[in-house]
Amino acid sequence: MGRSIYSALRGCLKAALIGLLALQCGLLSAQLTQVTLVLSEDTEVHRQVVATIQGILEQGPGPRLASRTLTLKDLATRSDRNAGELLVPIGTAAAQGVAALDLPIPILNTLIPKQVYEKILQGQPALDARRFSALFLDQPPRRQARLVRLAFPDRLRVGLLLGPDSQNFQPAIAAALRAQGLQVAVEKSASTEELAPALNRLLGHSDLLLAVPDPLVYNRNTLANLLLITFRSQKPVLGYSEANVRAGALLALYTSPAQAARQTAELILALASGRASLGTPYYPKYFELAINETVARSLAISLPQEAVLKARLEAMESAD
């Protein structure tokens, strides 16, 4: 029995190595020479992101990468293809649009929620995961779990309110939380109507709510209500965006577009230099931490300074 497991593991490892080699040979047989940034929409944020990426790429070491920016429409109509081209769709819409084109070009999605990425993969099984990677906006579960421990030393029961799109994350998040010695409570809601009762139930046996992005659960229409329910229960919410904090989440870990752009550029450079590969999607390396002081006061929770918390988290991560 042990032998069979071992041989299976070896088989897998072998297969992986072979795959990797093949990828190396296949995909990067042609050296990365051109980066095409794809925008679905022309906003200030997106322009900033483009500018940041291009700025870093230009100053990057090694051979110079040709970079260009195309809209999704332009991309669809253009037929010129470079062998060493990398498509970098920026944002959810661009990611979905590029995926739909089903081009035989390596793609690095950026500024995209993990959930969107996984949904695209689920919808298009034909996509070659080795050529379709992403840099998520979502924070890595371990970072969030650590923050919980840091910020709320005496709140050990973490509640998760999950919807249809986010329930896949439960195992990873739960594992990360448990790894930090935290208990996990989960409530799921399949519809908007069930949200409030589910949240109330959840808060009954949780000390805080860890918000996991899900369009059904946390959207413009539901957020205020959900937050109000947590206020009334005197339970803090750990959000996933700066907007969450503005809306009333006690604190949030998030990656700003600039940070995401920076990491994207660094990733492209690493890809170009072969120090990295497209295989596994990436969690953001850089992050910000925001605290809603009003809510903290309202809840009578005293938190360490944002910078202090951030520094501790960073220290923990560098120690890994």
Added chain:
Amino acid sequence: MDASLHARLLALALGPTAVLSVVMAAYFTDARIDELDQALREEGRTAARQVAQAAEYAVFAGNLDFLRRVADAAAQSQNVRVVTVFDRDNHELVRHAVAAAEASTEASGSRLQNLRFTAPIVLGQSLPLAQDMLTGEAPADVPGKVLGKVLVEVSQEATAARKRQLLVSGLSIALIALAVSGFAALRLARRVTRPILGLVTAVERMALGQLGVRVPEVSRGELQKLESGFNSMAGALESVHRDMQKKIDEATALLSHQARHDTLTGLVNRREFDVRLARCFASARQHGARHLLCFIDLDRFKIVNDSCGHAAGDELLRQVSSLLKGRLRDRDTLARVGGDEFAVLLENYADPINHGVDTAEAMRKAVEEYRFFWNGKQFSIGASIGVTAITADSESVAALLEQADAACYEAKSGGRNRVILYRGSAAAGKPAPLPGLPAQIEQALAQNTFQLCAQPIAALRDSIPSGWEIFVRLPGPGGGNLPADEVFVAAERYGLMPAVDRWVISHALANFGQLQSAGGARFCSINLGGASVAETGMAEFIAETIAAHDVDPALVYFELKEGAAGNLLTARAFMQTLKALGCRFMLDDFGAGVAAFTQLKQLPWDVVKIDASAMADLAPDSVDGQMLASLAGIARSLGMVSVAERVESRQVLECLPSLGVDYAQGEAVQPVLRFDQIAAA
């Protein structure tokens, strides 16, 4: 009165309506205003509450954008002007003010202050949004923590404008109601007051004597009954008044006639005659008209009256009246001025002396030729007529009367049954005593120049006391006394008799003691005229005088002539008063007339005096003797004593005792003595 009735009716009809409409309008306006206020407050409270509820999340979360939206939404409410949200520490989080200062509010001057409503923002105070999603189960342990508060300022401008509108409309409705009910009340009041005012006016006019006034019967119901009742009442009143007026007029005419006419003869009486005489005198003096005044004194009338009674006398007077009237023109005036005296005014004679005397002569002749028949007896009478002319030279009415009286007197004294024309005192040939007689009597009364005389009434038997008859004589200018008969006639005619009698009574009683001591006589007898008997207070005067002189009333006798006691009742009352005192009464001149016999029975006489002067032959077996004896016998049988008076011969005096007479008086017994003579004796 009319105004007040009208006003009262109006007030009655209008008052309750006015009060009611004003009260209702005030009530409903007030209620509406109250509702408006309530609504405004409710709006403010609701807004504050809603903002507080909606702000719960945002304040907790510090979500100012959300909070602004909430405030903005609240400020959309009509009257909300300012929405301010404060946090727990009273720091202003959001302030939303509506710029709603309209021009009209500024113009209204007094800017109304906004009403302020606050509501606390409490955590878990309500679950408005959660409830949508919850199945009703709220968390049991709602902390109720205060997060802050909401201040909502609500403008009163719109409400105030609406209030003004309400007030105006309420007032208008009240005014319209008042006007309508006022109009109705005015008509109602007029319908009631108009007939009543008509009645009032009618009553007032009726009170002013307009008995013919009627009201139109135009109303209905009670008012109509009132009107018809008034009309029938007025009709009855008018007819009664008319009847009464007629009777009054008749009575007045009768009285007026009676006042001016003699009831017996229907001729003008003395009063009316005086009026007409005065008129004639005036016309003579002013216009020189010439008239004639006659006095007619019937001769021998007394005989008829005394022998046949008053009825005969009255009849004679009536016949003579018509006889005389037949001799006169219509415009002449014939008046009866005394018992048997007439006066005639012959007006407007060109030659009054001749024509007047002719007319007077014609009258005299007619009377002379006239014969009066009574109970188979025949009487002839005559007329003594005095005539005087009324001319511009006439002195006065009184002088004219005196002149006529003097002429008449002259006619009488000159042998009666003749006409004498007054020709002035000088022309009359002798002094006229009569015209001055009343004045002399008055003078004598005033100056006490009457001569008090007495004549003994001698008892013919020893068993009875003697007495004195006391009387007066009026001394004439020539020394002797004036004729007693004429003096007394004049005194009677001019109403001086009672005064003369009083004079005699007081003087006689004052000197009674002197009489007693002088002649040994026991009683005194005083004459009283008919006017004295009738005079009110005479009996009292006598009683007082008797008492004043301390005279025994039983010794005082009064002599009354047969006719003097004219009214039996008066005479009896007078006599009984004095008899109660103790005085006694003598019937004078008994047997001279017929009436005396009745009076003898009807009045309480004590003594009867029989005139013996006419009895020449008083021998006991003669007719005169028998007559006297029977008279004395009648007296005695009635419990009276008899006195034979005017006994002038010795022979008669001697017969008297045998005829049963108790007393004798006269020249043959003892002549009249003056009081001073008695005193001297």
